[in-house]
Every structure is written in C-alpha cells, then in structure tokens.
Amino acid sequence: MAIHLTSPLSDLPGIGQKALVDLRALGMRSVRDLLWYLPFRYDDFSRICGAGQVKAGDTVTVMGTLQSLTSRPAKKRGLKIIEGMIADETGKLSVIWFNQSYLEKSLSVGMKLSLAGRVDNRMGLSLLNPVIERSAHTGTHTGRIVPIYGLTGTLTMRRLRDGMKAALPAADEYSDWVPAKIIESEGYPSLAQALRDIHFPSSKQDLESAISRLKFDELFLHQLLFARVRSERSQKSALPIPFDESFLKAFVQSLPFNLTIAQRKAIWEIVQDLEKDHPMNRLLEGDVGSGKTVVAAAAAASVLHAGERVVYLAPTEILASQQQAALMRLLNEPVGLLTRTQHKVGMEPIAKETLISQINMGQVKCVVGTHALLQDQVNFSDVRLVIVDEQHRFGVEQRHALLQTEGLAPHLLSMTATPIPRSLALTIYGDLDLSILNQMPEGRKPVATAVVLESQRRGMWSHVHEQIKQGQQVFVVCPLIDPSDTLGVKSVTEVAKELKNGPLKTVSSATLHGRLKSDEKEKIITAFRDGEIDLLVSTTVVEVGVDIPNANVMVIIGAERFGLAQLHQLRGRVGRSDIQSYCYLLPEQLSGTTEMRLRAMEQTTDGFKLAQKDLELRGAGNVFGNAQSGFPDFQLATIQDTDIMKKARDKADELLGEDPSLKQHSLILEKIDRSFEEVHLE
Numbered sequence: 001m002a003i004h005l006t007s008p009l010s011d012l013p014g015i016g017q018k019a020l021v022d023l024r025a026l027g028m029r030s031v032r033d034l035l036w037y038l039p040f041r042y043d044d045f046s047r048i049c050g051a052g053q054v055k056a057g058d059t060v061t062v063m064g065t066l067q068s069l070t071s072r073p074a075k076k077r078g079l080k081i082i083e084g085m086i087a088d089e090t091g092k093l094s095v096i097w098f099n100q101s102y103l104e105k106s107l108s109v110g111m112k113l114s115l116a117g118r119v120d121n122r123m124g125l126s127l128l129n130p131v132i133e134r135s136a137h138t139g140t141h142t143g144r145i146v147p148i149y150g151l152t153g154t155l156t157m158r159r160l161r162d163g164m165k166a167a168l169p170a171a172d173e174y175s176d177w178v179p180a181k182i183i184e185s186e187g188y189p190s191l192a193q194a195l196r197d198i199h200f201p202s203s204k205q206d207l208e209s210a211i212s213r214l215k216f217d218e219l220f221l222h223q224l225l226f227a228r229v230r231s232e233r234s235q236k237s238a239l240p241i242p243f244d245e246s247f248l249k250a251f252v253q254s255l256p257f258n259l260t261i262a263q264r265k266a267i268w269e270i271v272q273d274l275e276k277d278h279p280m281n282r283l284l285e286g287d288v289g290s291g292k293t294v295v296a297a298a299a300a301a302s303v304l305h306a307g308e309r310v311v312y313l314a315p316t317e318i319l320a321s322q323q324q325a326a327l328m329r330l331l332n333e334p335v336g337l338l339t340r341t342q343h344k345v346g347m348e349p350i351a352k353e354t355l356i357s358q359i360n361m362g363q364v365k366c367v368v369g370t371h372a373l374l375q376d377q378v379n380f381s382d383v384r385l386v387i388v389d390e391q392h393r394f395g396v397e398q399r400h401a402l403l404q405t406e407g408l409a410p411h412l413l414s415m416t417a418t419p420i421p422r423s424l425a426l427t428i429y430g431d432l433d434l435s436i437l438n439q440m441p442e443g444r445k446p447v448a449t450a451v452v453l454e455s456q457r458r459g460m461w462s463h464v465h466e467q468i469k470q471g472q473q474v475f476v477v478c479p480l481i482d483p484s485d486t487l488g489v490k491s492v493t494e495v496a497k498e499l500k501n502g503p504l505k506t507v508s509s510a511t512l513h514g515r516l517k518s519d520e521k522e523k524i525i526t527a528f529r530d531g532e533i534d535l536l537v538s539t540t541v542v543e544v545g546v547d548i549p550n551a552n553v554m555v556i557i558g559a560e561r562f563g564l565a566q567l568h569q570l571r572g573r574v575g576r577s578d579i580q581s582y583c584y585l586l587p588e589q590l591s592g593t594t595e596m597r598l599r600a601m602e603q604t605t606d607g608f609k610l611a612q613k614d615l616e617l618r619g620a621g622n623v624f625g626n627a628q629s630g631f632p633d634f635q636l637a638t639i640q641d642t643d644i645m646k647k648a649r650d651k652a653d654e655l656l657g658e659d660p661s662l663k664q665h666s667l668i669l670e671k672i673d674r675s676f677e678e679v680h681l682e
C-alpha cells in the first residue's frame with residue numbers, strides 16, 4: 001500500500017489495534033503526525049566490528065552466525081540468563097541476554113544475526129543484552145545510528161521504529177516552504193531529506209544537518225509569526241489606564257512585605273506602559289522565587305481600580321488555582337477561577353456557564369484560568385490587561401489571538417523564569433519590552449545544596465525527618481524511570497513505598513503524578529499547602545511555579561537525569577521564605593560530566609550562571625545528549641541555539657524587506673495561517 005502523509009497509521013505494516021491506541025495516546029493519528037514524532041536521543045550502532053576484534057567498553061554492531069544458544073537460571077531468583085556465541089571470519093564473541101526467555105524460541109543455532117550493543121567484560125568479554133536483527137533485514141535497529149523514541153503502554157521501540165521506517169517515504173510529499181535561496185545559501189538539506197535523516201541518519205553529519213535545518217525552520221517560522229504580530233499590533237490601540245499614584249502607594253503599603261527595588265522598578269515600568277493608548281507588550285523576567293506574582297498583582301490592581309477587566313493565564317490547573325488564591329489575598333477582592341475542571345468565584349464553586357456570563361457581564365472583573373480559557377466563551381473584547389504566567393512558551397500565537405478582537409487590544413504582560421540574556425531576548429522577541437527582577441526578596445537564604453552519595457543517604461534522610469519534626473515540609477521529586485513511563489507512576493510509587501518502609505515511616509505523605517485526575521492533583525496540593533501532608537513524592541509536575549513557602553527541603557532522586565535548567569526550577573520550589581532551605585541531589589549514577597553538572601548546582605543558585613554552565617558543559621554539537629531546552633515551545637531549538645536564532649531573524653527581516661506582504665510566498669502565508677489557527681478566541 002502506498003503510504004501518504006494523510007494516511008491513517010493503520011495503513012502501516014505492523015501497526016495493529018493495540019499499537020494504534022498507544023500511538024493515539026502519544027498524540028498521533030496520521031502518518032504526518034508520526035513523522036513529526038522525533039527521537040529524543042540516538043544510539044550509535046554504526047560501528048560494525050568483527051566478532052574477534054571487539055574491546056570492552058565498545059558500542060558496536062557484530063554480524064555473524066549464531067553458533068550456540070543455552071539458558072540457565074541466574075543466581076537471583078526468577079531471572080533467566082541466555083548465553084550464545086556469535087562467530088564471523090574474525091573470530092567468536094559471547095553474547096548474554098538477561099531475562100529475555102522468549103529469545104529461546106525466536107533464535108536458533110545457525111541463524112545469521114546482526115547484534116548491536118555494548119561490549120562488557122564483567123562476565124568475560126561479551127555483548128550484553130544486544131539488540132537483534134536478522135541479517136537479512138539489517139539497517140533499522142542495528143548497524144547504524146538508531147533513533148530512540150518516547151514510548152507508552154505496550155508499544156515497543158522495535159514496532160515504533162519499524163512503523164517509522166515504513167512511513168519515511170511519505171516525507172517526500174513535503175515541498176519546502178523555506179525559500180530555495182535560503183536553503184541553498186545555508187547548505188541545508190531539503191525538508192523531506194531532513195525529516196528522513198532525523199529519524200534514520202546515515203552519518204552523524206547528516207543528523208547534524210537535519211537537526212540544524214529543522215531548528216532553523218522552527219525559529220524562522222517563529223520570526224515570521226512575530227513580524228506578523230508586530231505589524232498587527234502597530235495598527236491597534238489600547239485603553240489607557242490612568243496612573244493613580246496614591247492608590248498604588250496604598251496597595252504597596254498593604255503588602256505583608258517590602259518590595260525589592262527590582263519589583264518597584266518593574267511595577268513602575270508597567271504602570272507607565274498602561275497609561276499609553278498603545279497596547280503594552282512587556283516581558284517580566286525573574287529567577288524562580290524573585291516575586292513576579294506581586295508585580296503582576298500591582299498591574300492587575302491598577303486596571304481593576306480603573307474599573308476595567310483583567311485575565312490571568314497560567315500554564316497548569318495547579319498553578320491557576322494557586323495564583324487565583326494568591327491574587328485574592330493581594331487584591332482583596334473576589335477573583336474568578338476558570339479551568340477545564342474548576343469554576344469558582346472566590347472559594348465558591350459555581351456552574352461554568354454562570355461564571356462565564358458573570359465574567360462577560362463584568363460582574364467578575366478578574367479571572368484566572370489555564371489556556372483552556374482562550375477556547376471558552378469568554379469575551380475578550382473588553383479585557384484591558386492579559387497576564388501570561390510562566391511564559392516558557394513564546395506565546396506568539398496567543399499574542400496574535402489577543403489582537404484579533406474588534407476594537408481595542410488588551411495590554412499584555414508575560415512572565416518567565418527562563419533566564420534569557422537581554423540581547424538574546426531582543427533577538428527572539430523582537431520589539432518586546434523587558435523588565436528584569438535581578439534581585440531576591442530580602443532575608444532569603446541561599447538554598448543549601450548538596451550532592452548526596454549512597455553512603456550519606458541515611459544521614460540525609462534523618463536530617464529530612466528532623467525538618468519535618470520542626471514543622472517544615474518536604475518535596476521528593478522522582479525522574480521518569482524510562483520513556484515508557486511518561487506518567488511517572490512507577491517511580492513515584494516505588495519511592496513512596498521505600499520511604500514508608502524505611503526512613504520516613506511515621507510522616508504523613510502523599511504522591512503526585514501524571515495519572516491522577518486534575519481535581520485529585522488539586523486536592524493533594526491543597527492538603528500539602530494546608531500542612532496536612534508533610535512529604536510529597538512527586539514527578540516534575542511541581543516543577544513550575546508552585547509556591548509553598550513552608551516547604552524547605554527538596555530531594556531530587558536520579559538527579560543526573562535532569563538538565564540544569566530543570567534542577568534549578570525544581571530547587572526554586574524551596575527557599576521561598578526566610579527559613580533555611582535544603583536541596584539534596586541523589587544521583588543514581590555519577591559520571592564525569594554529570595558530576596560536574598550536579599556540582600555546579602552546589603556552587604551557585606543563580607539561574608543565569610547555571611544556564612551559562614549548562615552551555616559550557618554541553619558544548620556545541622552534542623546532539624546525542626538528551627535535550628533540555630527550557631523552551632518547550634519548540635521541538636528542537638533550544639536557548640543555546642543563538643547562532644541559528646540570529647540567522648533566522650536576519651533571514652526573516654530580509655524576506656519581509658523584499659516582500660512585506662509575503663504575496664510571492666504563498667507557502668509561507670499558508671504556514672503562518674495554519675499556526676495562528678491553532679489558537680483562537682471566540
């Protein structure tokens with residue numbers, strides 16, 4: 001059957017009902033979706049080596065004939081060891097598989113096999129748990145650079161990879177939307193080629209070119225979208241919000257703390273923007289814990305004081321409800337909450353329709369919600385200020401959507417903890433204005449951070465217990481054990497059980513992971529906030545924005561699996577008051593660079609410095625590492641891709657200079673429209 005971009009996944013060989021369910025869970029329906037499901041890393045099995053020539057520590061593919069196959073139970077009960085011998089003209093090599101008894105049935109002596117994996121010499125020189133391919137069809141799982149994808153359910157890497165390989169020819173249906181002139185001058189592969197190579201590259205160079213090309217596409221499109229929004233914005237007016245100095249002074253006076261100078265300056269910059277008849281477009285950038293919420297609250301207070309409406313968008317339901325409560329305290333007036341599962345005014349749950357009509361009638365003037373709010377029947381045409389919290393996303397589509405209302409456009413305040421240097425921010429965001437909170441609230445003590453080795457863990461847990469006894473609270477964050485456990489249920493459950501059976505028997509604890517419904521998550525977070533729970537074992541769902549000042553210990557299990565940006569975000573969940581806080585990093589394995597990464601966490605609590613360190617330690621061209629972009633907006637581009645960002649910016653400027661309306665570039669126009677269609681306002 002010919003495979004097209006629009007073909008359903010069921011057209012692919014080997015993709016049955018079960019696999020379809022899993023692929024759908026990963027967001028895929030068509031062959032097009034599958035092709036854009038990109039590997040998150042690769043195994044390099046491209047070195048083909050004679051059986052008699054391998055050395056311990058090598059990662060290789062060996063092709064030969066299976067000469068023997070036996071099995072025996074391992075010392076550990078229930079485990080089975082399968083041993084084989086593979087031979088070619090250079091010699092023989094022993095092969096060992098653990099716990100894969102089905103191989104006894106599928107393999108037999110005399111078979112020609114291609115085996116890929118690491119050579120180990122703990123049990124004599126041998127290939128350990130190699131990937132197997134029948135020699136007749138090599139070239140998908142062995143003997144090359146092979147893609148590793150995130151999995152779910154019962155979907156196996158083998159099946160997904162085979163499906164991907166079968167889908168690959170459909171990539172040729174893509175024509176290039178990036179002008180040929182640019183592709184040529186940059187020496188980029190065609191889009192079709194890049195898409196094929198990012199899955200099954202024939203060499204590292206091909207892979208790198210494919211990645212550069214696709215990163216360029218993302219950033220170039222982003223620049224074009226921005227340019228479009230810029231020109232739309234320049235044609236819009238906004239309602240000026242008069243600056244009432246005595247009101248603002250009283251607001252600041254009423255706060256339970258003194259604002260930092262940086263916070264005062266940011267508020268000042270914002271209220272000045274609000275006074276203009278031109279829509280504000282400001283990014284508030286501040287490290288985790290620098291106090292962005294109160295700055296946003298001051299802006300909201302000014303607008304509400306003028307009798308106008310405010311919308312506050314948060315990235316998750318947990319944050320939406322947290323920020324609603326925070327705003328209510330700071331503003332001293334009822335604030336609405338509108339997410340997929342929660343509809344409230346103040347603390348009172350009300351029917352969704354009632355809430356929406358109260359918002360639209362102007363009875364509820366300030367509403368907090370998730371981005372789902374953009375899709376609801378909320379009328380944005382007389383909202384005067386939109387605040388977008390934890391704007392990791394560039395949100396260019398939202399900016400566009402907010403400009404589509406008839407009449408006046410709202411003022412826009414975006415907030416992010418991503419440490420983007422000013423010059424880079426100007427490159428990516430163009431004409432966005434920037435306020436930076438480069439100062440922590442007074443009295444904050446740096447979070448004491450330590451890498452905790454195996455031998456020190458008992459002592460650490462007893463220190464954790466001490467803190468709980470003194471009334472503090474503790475986060476324990478677990479990594480995803482393997483890509484198939486995307487919800488993190490497994491690790492969270494295991495760790496919680498271990499703690500219950502061991503060091504923290506008596507403390508009240510709860511678990512939080514992706515499988516829980518959002519109202520269950522909400523309940524647990526609320527109980528934690530209210531101090532009913534001492535210890536929360538969680539996945540990275542607590543990564544962004546969660547503000548529970550009484551929690552002062554963050555324990556990160558498998559810390560080496562997280563990037564520095566993420567570790568920094570996680571650590572930012574503690575150290576939010578004047579009590580001393582602790583962050584304990586518990587690596588499962590410690591290699592040279594991971595150790596350096598974790599030690600960097602011990603040495604500084606400054607997000608900018610860590611971002612810089614991350615860049616140094618990763619180095620350029622490290623495409624085999626696990627990407628930790630901190631820009632989840634893009635599949636590939638990261639904050640480190642400054643060169644490609646500049647290039648994309650220059651090329652976009654050049655193109656728009658020659659063809660401002662893009663009339664001669666209909667493919668680009670189509671692409672822009674499609675991006676904007678994804679988010680729209682009623």
Ligand code: ADP
Pocket residue numbers: 257258259260263286287288289290291292293294417441442545547549576
């Ligand atoms: P973030 O910038 O990470 O969003 P938040 O706005 O959540 O930080 O603030 C973190 C904590 O610090 C909150 O509990 C907040 O009430 C508190 N806070 C904010 N500003 C100050 C300040 N100037 N002095 C003392 N505490 C502050």
Ligand code: MG
Pocket residue numbers: 292293389390545
């Ligand atoms: Mg915040």
